[in-house]
Amino acid sequence: MTQPSAKALVPFVSVDNMMRLVHHIGIDQMLQDLVAYIEEDFRRWELFDKTPRVASHSDVGVIELMPTSDGEAYGFKYVNGHPKNTAEGLQTVTAFGLLADVYTGYPVLLTEMTLLTALRTAAMSALAAKYLAPKGADTMAMIGNGAQSEFQSLAMQAILGLKSVRLYDKDPAATQKAARNLADSGLDVVICSSPEEAIQGAQIITTCTADKQNAKILTDNMVGAGVHINAIGGDCPGKTELAPGILSRADTFVEYPEQTRIEGEIQQMPADFPVTELWQVITGSAQGRRDPAQITLFDSVGFAIEDFSALRYIRDKVRDTPYHIDLDMLADPDDPRDLFGMLQRAKA
Numbered sequence: 001m002t003q004p005s006a007k008a009l010v011p012f013v014s015v016d017n018m019m020r021l022v023h024h025i026g027i028d029q030m031l032q033d034l035v036a037y038i039e040e041d042f043r044r045w046e047l048f049d050k051t052p053r054v055a056s057h058s059d060v061g062v063i064e065l066m067p068t069s070d071g072e073a074y075g076f077k078y079v080n081g082h083p084k085n086t087a088e089g090l091q092t093v094t095a096f097g098l099l100a101d102v103y104t105g106y107p108v109l110l111t112e113m114t115l116l117t118a119l120r121t122a123a124m125s126a127l128a129a130k131y132l133a134p135k136g137a138d139t140m141a142m143i144g145n146g147a148q149s150e151f152q153s154l155a156m157q158a159i160l161g162l163k164s165v166r167l168y169d170k171d172p173a174a175t176q177k178a179a180r181n182l183a184d185s186g187l188d189v190v191i192c193s194s195p196e197e198a199i200q201g202a203q204i205i206t207t208c209t210a211d212k213q214n215a216k217i218l219t220d221n222m223v224g225a226g227v228h229i230n231a232i233g234g235d236c237p238g239k240t241e242l243a244p245g246i247l248s249r250a251d252t253f254v255e256y257p258e259q260t261r262i263e264g265e266i267q268q269m270p271a272d273f274p275v276t277e278l279w280q281v282i283t284g285s286a287q288g289r290r291d292p293a294q295i296t297l298f299d300s301v302g303f304a305i306e307d308f309s310a311l312r313y314i315r316d317k318v319r320d321t322p323y324h325i326d327l328d329m330l331a332d333p334d335d336p337r338d339l340f341g342m343l344q345r346a347k348a
Contacts, residue, residue, distance in 0.1 A: 008332035011253055011324040013111035013314060021314075021323040022115070028158040031151075033317075034123035036129075037309040044128075045279035047071060048305055052259040057237070060084050061088050068304035075099045075308040077113055092147065093117065099311040106330060109315045113307070118148055120310040121302060122155035125230050128298040129160055129204060130286040131281050132253060133228040137203035138163040143217055144208035144233060145169035145178040152206055152232070153182055160204075164188040168198035196222060206230040207241045220245030225293040231265050232300045242297075244268045250295040253278050253288070255303040264299040275299070 013021070024029055042046070047070050054065040060307040061082030068075060079095035086092055095113035100106060129137070140156055142165050149167070156162035165187050169175045175191055182189050195217060196315050199205055203225055207217045220243045223229065229250065233241045242265050252275045254260040266273050278298070280286035289296055320326045333342035 001037050007106070008328065008330040009326035010107045010329045011109050011315075011318060012327045013109070013318055013324045015112045015115065017318075017323045017325070018112050018314075021317065022119070023108070024323065025118075025317065027154055031123050031126065031155045031158045032120060034120055034310060034313055035127045035155075035261075037313045038120070038123060038127055038306055039282060040310045041070075041312075042279040042282045044070065045277075045283075045305070048308075050256060050258075050305075052256070053264060053304065057183070062223065066302075066304040066307055067189055068308050069102060070308070072102055073099055073108075073308070073312065074102050075304070075311045077304070077307040077311075078300070079113070079117065079137075082164065086146075097307055097311050099308075099315055109311060109318075110327065111311065113310070113335060116310050116314065117302075117307070118151045120306050121148060121232065122151035123159075123298075124300060124302070124306050125206065125232060125298070126151055126155035126159035127282075128253065128278055128300065129156060129228060131159060131278070132296040134203045134226055134289065134292060134296060135310055137228065139166065139202045140164070140204040140206055141166045141168070141192075141195075141198040141202035142178070142206050142208070143168050143198055144206075145171075145174040146208065146289050148208050148232070149174075149178045150181045152230075153178075153187060154185060154206065157185065157187055162187065162204075163189065166190045166192050166198045166202055168192040168195050199223075199227075202227070204228050204230060206287055207233055209233045209241055215239075216243045217241040218246060219243045223249070223295060225295060226296055228289075229295070229297045230300065231297060237262055237267065239263075240265050246295075247273070250297040251276065252297045252299050253281065254299050255279075255301065255306070259303060260299055260301050263301045265297070266299055 003122050005271050049069045056063045063080045066077045077097040095117045097113040099109040155167045167175045179189050223246050254275045276286050281288040333339050
């Protein structure tokens with residue numbers, strides 16, 4: 001059997017190679033790099049195809065496809081969200097992604113995106129906080145201490161210079177896990193017994209819970225002037241974390257309104273509830289934080305352009321490295337019209 005040509009081979013980054021790559025680059029550096037790639041693509045926002053993610057909902061979770069293109073490359077992510085998985089010893093969220101060349105339609109990268117999504121989600125939060133958090137913010141309340149909590153804390157440290165993180169989860173074991181994992185980070189890690197205790201002295205409040213319900217992790221009376229709220233819990237229709245009163249007092253910033261109005265905190269609000277798109281703040285066409293007393297809210301649901309940025313980054317970083325393998329994914333007959341002949345010659 002003939003060997004596939006180089007043009008038929010697609011670089012694949014496995015979970016093992018992704019972990020090796022992260023440690024080779026360094027988590028802090030990788031988070032900083034991802035912020036830079038996402039910020040660059042948000043500055044090119046108007047070039048991209050944009051559509052709300054394609055979601056298939058069930059009683060136990062959701063499976064989604066997140067596609068976009070800048071006209072030169074096309075990318076998509078497959079991702080699930082199943083809160084019940086944790087009780088079964090499985091991840092709540094898993095993902096993989098693909099990047100392709102628009103000119104040929106050929107894939108140029110296939111990669112795991114469970115780890116990569118955790119990193120890019122944290123990078124996105126830190127990018128938003130860079131523009132929206134109070135100047136000099138150095139303390140964050142981390143409410144929900146599951147798989148994302150350490151990444152969020154480290155990203156805020158790498159980008160904003162965060163000094164202290166105050167942890168709370170309704171499951172004390174999750175908080176202990178997060179505290180152990182952050183013990184050598186250089187952050188002052190404070191274990192809290194309630195959300196109210198966690199937000200004391202925090203200029204940034206991050207909510208990251210997974211229950212599929214209209215919850216009120218933060219009630220209106222818990223949120224005072226001058227804070228930045230980073231609401232990132234696994235969003236979907238019927239899933240919220242904040243009391244509507246908070247949204248009424250805050251200035252709300254979103255990725256893509258058409259998607260956030262379906263899945264985000266603002267699904268609780270009227271259809272014409274005012275929001276500002278974050279790309280406009282990054283490009284300078286809209287204002288972010290304008291005064292110290294302002295409450296800012298990043299109603300983050302995750303958007304395909306962020307995944308595209310992460311895929312671009314991995315494509316660039318694994319080229320000419322040992323952190324991938326080449327997959328024989330594409331049929332490559334000597335004569336492009338003779339696919340059947342290629343099949344027949346494989347008999348031997």
